[in-house]
Amino acid sequence: MPSLAQMIDHEQWDDAYAYVRRQQNAIVPEIRAIADDPNTSSTTRYIAYSFLRKVPTLESALLLAHGLGEGGRDNSVFGLIENPRAEVYPILKAKLQPPKEEENKNLLLTMAQMSVPPEQRIADLKPYLAARNYGVRVGAVFGLALLEDPGSMELMTRALGAGDRDGKRDPLMIFYQFRAWRMPKFVPVLIPVLNDPMPIKDIGLRRYNADGSESAMTPEELRYLRARDYALNILVKTLNIDVPFKIEDDVTYSKEQRELVKQRLRDLGYTVSDEPHPVTSGV
Numbered sequence: 001m002p003s004l005a006q007m008i009d010h011e012q013w014d015d016a017y018a019y020v021r022r023q024q025n026a027i028v029p030e031i032r033a034i035a036d037d038p039n040t041s042s043t044t045r046y047i048a049y050s051f052l053r054k055v056p057t058l059e060s061a062l063l064l065a066h067g068l069g070e071g072g073r074d075n076s077v078f079g080l081i082e083n084p085r086a087e088v089y090p091i092l093k094a095k096l097q098p099p100k101e102e103e104n105k106n107l108l109l110t111m112a113q114m115s116v117p118p119e120q121r122i123a124d125l126k127p128y129l130a131a132r133n134y135g136v137r138v139g140a141v142f143g144l145a146l147l148e149d150p151g152s153m154e155l156m157t158r159a160l161g162a163g164d165r166d167g168k169r170d171p172l173m174i175f176y177q178f179r180a181w182r183m184p185k186f187v188p189v190l191i192p193v194l195n196d197p198m199p200i201k202d203i204g205l206r207r208y209n210a211d212g213s214e215s216a217m218t219p220e221e222l223r224y225l226r227a228r229d230y231a232l233n234i235l236v237k238t239l240n241i242d243v244p245f246k247i248e249d250d251v252t253y254s255k256e257q258r259e260l261v262k263q264r265l266r267d268l269g270y271t272v273s274d275e276p277h278p279v280t281s282g283v
Contacts, residue, residue, distance in 0.1 A: 003030065004016060004019060004020070004027065004030055004031065004034065004048060004051065005034050005040065005044055005048065007019065008044050008047050008048060009044060016051070017051075017054070020051045020054050020055065021054070024055055024057075025055055025057045025059055025060070027051065027052075027055060028052070028055065028057070028059045028060050028063055031048045031049065031051060031052055031063060032063055034048040035048060035049070035063070035066075035067060035071050042071065045071040046071060046073055046075065049063075049064065049067050049071060049073070049075040049076060049079070050075045050079075052064050052075070052079055053075060053078065053079040053082060053083075056082065056083040057083075058085055058087060060079070060083070061079070061080060061083050061084075061085040061087070061088050062085075062087065062088055062091065064076045064079040064080050064083075064088070065080060065088035065091040065092055066091060068080070068092065068095065068106075068107060068110065069095055069104050069106075069107060074106070076110075077106045077109070077110050080092075080110050080113075080114070081110060081113050081178070081179075081180065084113055084114050084115045085114070085115060086114065086115045086116050088114060089111065089114045089115075089116045089120075092107060092110060092111050092114065093111065093124060095107055096108075096111075096124070099127050099128050099130050099131040099132065099136070100131070100132045101132075102128065102131055102133060102136050103133045103135070103136060104136070105133075105135040105136045105138060105139030105170070105174075106139070107139075108125055108128055108136065108139035108140050108143050109139050109142060109143055109174065109178060111124060111125065111143065112125060112142070112143030112144075112146050112147060112180075113146070113180050118147045118148075121143070121147055122144060122147050122149050125140045125143045125144055125147075126140070126144065126149070128140035129141065129144075129155070129283075134166075134167065134170065134282060134283075135170045137282075137283050138159050138170045138171050138174065138282075138283060139174070141155040141156055141159055141171075141283050142156065142171070142174050142178075142181060145181075145186070146180060146181065153189060155283050156171065156186075156189050157189050157277060158280045158282065158283050159171040159280075159282055159283045160172070160189060160190070160192070160193055160277050161192075161276070161277030161278050161279055161280040162279075162280060162281070162282040163279040163280060163281065164282075165198070167281070167282040168196075168198065168227050172193070172227055172230045172231070172234075175190065175230070175234045176230060176233075176234060182234060182237065182238045183238065184238065184239065186238075187235060187238060187239065187265075187270060188270065188271070190231050190234060190235055191231075191235070191262075191265060191270060191271075191272055192273070192275060192276050192277045193227050193228055193230070193231035193276070193277065194228050194231050194232060194235070194258050194261065194262060195228065195273075195274055195275060195276040196226065196227040196228045196231070196276045196277070197276060198226060198227055226252060228253070228258065229251065229252055229253055232247075232253050232257070232258060232261055233247055233248075233249065235261060235265070236261060239265075239268065241261060241264045241265075241268075242264075243257070243260060243261060243264070244260075245257055
């Protein structure tokens, strides 16, 4: 039987998945060896980490935590959220740089969802409201809002009202990528984004391929979506709203479609106006 690294290098995906299923937790030392080998390509290392998500054990979570911010990339982030463990929290906390130096908002977003007391997570996240990096500040805001820290919802509203493309992209992509924030309690702060007037080409939609490379999810002429289209997608998926049109990632919705969703929200008891969030400079 060839090693997992060889299967990845030869793109033998069916064999690799079957091998990991048979090995279960015994696959962790092999993936650790792949990750630690200086001759392993970044792509092979990244894909190897993805197989840890198939083995939700403490050992796999610990290795994912060590890989966060390094070879594990988003596999470490989502793998830990899928398999939250209190034991990984010290590893994640040790990776945090001081607020003036930290640049990885995903580290904060992951820490916010680990199984340790909320007061500990709040204390660790709060200093990053003053981070130099804007994305890190947004990550701290969203983590604190998830943990119901007073004032954090107001800061989330400010982030969603950011008056520039880059400022608006970070908070909306958190909703889009992290299921933890797709919950009814956050619906009220998303509703005004349905009225956002920012023109097309405000937020770029990207995806990661199996080999770790990045590409546009849509044809070049449809690569960007309005903030309001992201909001409509997220709201419909969060509340499982029944609409007579297809919800897609690469669609610019009509005014009539947006109005229908707004009426559905009213029917569910939400307060809906025609005003967007006031424009801000972010958080």
